[in-house]
Amino acid sequence: MSKSDSTLLLKPVLLVFGTVFAAIVVVFAINGAVAFLGGPGDAPAASAGGGEVRDLPGTWNGSKWxxxxxxxxxxxxxxxxxxxxxxxxxxxxxxxxxxxxxxxxxxxxxxxxxxxxxxxxxxxxxxxxxxxxxxxxxxxxxxxxxxxxxxxxxxxxxxxxxxxxxxxxxxxxxxxxxxxxxxxxxxxxxxxxxxxxxxxxxxxxxxxxxxxxxxxxxxxxxxxxxxxxxxxKPEGDEKVPVSEINPVRGAELYLENCASCHGADGQGIEGQYPPLWGADSFNDGAGMGRVYTSAGFTREAMPYGAAHTFSDWEDVQDVAGFMNAHKRPHLPRQPKDWAAAGAPDEAVYYNRTQQRLGYEMNPMTKKLMLADIPIDDSEIDESVIPDNVERYDQPLRNESVDGSWETTWIRTYxxxxxxxxxxxxxxxxxxxxxxxxxxxxxxxxxxxxxx
Structure with a gap:
């Protein structure tokens, strides 16, 4: 066979192989597109062993309880x-x-x-x-x-x-x-x-x-x-809106249930019970400085050794409001928290929360000040509790007190x-x-x- 004859024969052979290869590529491409776009009605693909391939989930779970x-x-x-x-x-x-x-x-x-x-x-x-x-x-x-x-x-x-x-x-x-x-x-x-x-x-x-x-x-x-x-934390009907939490009633409950361990001044007993506010307590960026968080902890764990004494959600929210109405160390970077979403309502020490709720200061602090109850580490007793405790169930936004966002700050550094x-x-x-x-x-x- 001459060189020219073999060349003439090679061309159709290459054409056939090229066509077949192109067809295979097109089939794979179509199958890939169908797999990518296919919905629930698409038939499952067959595995090499003749069984069915299980579809992977479209979303992946995080940690589960x-x-x-x-x-x-x-x-x-x-x-x-x-x-x-x-x-x-x-x-x-x-x-x-x-x-x-x-x-x-x-x-x-x-x-x-x-x-x-x-x-x-x-x-x-x-x-x-x-x-x-x-x-x-x-x-x-x-x-x-x-x-x-x-x-x-x-x-x-x-x-x-x-x-x-x-x-x-x-x-x-x-x-x-x-x-x-x-x-x-x-x-x-x-x-x-x-x-x-x-x-x-x-x-x-x-x-x-x-x-x-x-x-x-x-x-x-x-x-x-x-x-x-x-x-x-409290949810649904159990959750009292922050502006309606009553820290004055919380002061009354605190004296009845908490002061024997943490003191009438909130400073605890050295080596036994921790201070709940003041210079030696957690600062105003801590999780326990949020009323629903601290209410949940109080309900589940306090009083220590007799946990679950506080079964009523309203009670523990009022106690948490009282605890978080007091002065404590200010965290310098605190204003940068929740930079995108904004601080939640329970974060009563945060200026943006106060402004959103219509207050010029911590709403819990304002209610104690209106009731003439000390917000520092002074000792209190039943004589400081006003007769009309129910008044402080109200938001009291428009009442005037001498204070601002910085009223609760203690600088210890x-x-x-x-x-x-x-x-x-x-x-x-x-x-x-x-x-x-x-x-x-x-x-x-x-x-x-x-x-």
Whole structure:
């Protein structure tokens, strides 16, 4: 066969192969488009084994509640002797529960010590007289039971590590567990009032506290939230509008139910019960400074040892209003919280909330001032409660008192600069920050605490 004859034969062969290849490409393209655009009525694709391929979900869930039905049982199972349905058994710290690596063991032990007695273990970073155990139970306080973070009548930390990293609306960002702990220092521990401010992201202390929380988490299913996590707040008809919360009635209830432990001046008993307001308490950016949050905690955990005494939602909201009408340290960066969404109504120490509700100051503070009840750490008794307590159920926006947004401020610091970040990770080593994940956004407007 001549060269010209073979060339003539090759051309139709190439044409056939080219046509077939193009057809295959078109078929794959059409199938891909159908798979991408197909609706519920489309037939499922067949697998290589002859079975059906299961469709993937269009959306992915986040953390889910673990035994969510228990959370709906009000207080029935929120205690250490929960009965037949659930029994909360605190984990013991011993050789069988601690990791084999001695360095990890030591970090966990250190973390436990810090959680138990934070203000004594880290005085250079704590600007008040509080410890983690005041909210999470256990520790060195004689009035708490069990190992720190494992008291079911308080806010247990068991299993909570499974929920991190998490989204926080207060700062519009993701935060990991270390950042969450640092947020507690910034707010609940009032680190701006301390000598050195918020501990660094990669400090040994923060790593130790993280290690302890991870140890408490062992045995919890991944990405599940134990039913005791998060404070249950009033909802629906149970929620009293902020402007109608009555802190004057709350003062009366406080004297009856709370003053025996926390004092008629709200300053507590050193080494036993924490101060609820004043220079040695949490600052005005802390989670407990929000009335629905603190009301939920009061209802679930107070009085300590006789939890659930306050079963009525209106009562605990009035008590929370009284507690959060008082002066406390001001967090410098507080105005940057909820920069996008705006602070919620329960955040009564926030200027934008006050303005939105039609007040020139904290509405709880204004009502106490109208009733001539002290808002500082002065002692009170029944003689300060006015006869007409019901009057303070009203908003009383148009009544006049001498005060402003700054009326509740206590400045316990001057030179410590924590005004731009709850997340001191930005000022720690870049290597430590990168080790977490680039998905954890840097602090733009802070977190809580949880806190």
């Amino acid at each position: 673990y035994s969510e039905d228990l959370r709906e049982q009000e207080f029935q199972y929120k205690n250490a002797t929960a009965g037949e349905e659930v029994n909360f058994v605190p984990k013991k710290m011993n050789n069988s529960t601690l990791p084999e690596n001695e360095n990890r063991r030591e970090l966990i032990r250190e973390g436990r010590a810090i959680f138990a007695n934070t203000s004594n273990e880290m005085p250079e970073h704590v600007g008040n007289d509080l410890s983690c155990a005041n909210c999470h139970g256990g520790g060195d306080l004689p009035t708490t039971t069990g190992m720190v973070g494992q008291d079911i009548d308080m806010i247990p930390l068991v299993g909570t590590a499974a929920g991190y990293p998490e989204w926080t609306g207060r700062t519009q960002r993701m935060r990991d567990m270390r950042q969450r702990i640092m947020g507690c220092f910034l707010r609940s521990m009032n680190s701006p009032g301390s000598e050195e401010g918020v501990p660094a992201y990669d400090s040994r202390e923060i790593q130790a506290m993280e290690s302890y929380m991870v140890w408490l988490n062992k045995g919890t299913p991944s990405e599940t939230v134990p039913y005791w996590r998060h404070i249950e 001057e030179d410590v600069d924590n005004s731009t970040s709850e997340d001191a990770a930005n000022q720690s080593s870049v290597t430590a920050q990168d080790a977490v994940t680039t998905a954890l956004a840097t602090e733009q407007s802070t977190s809580e605490t949880a806190s």
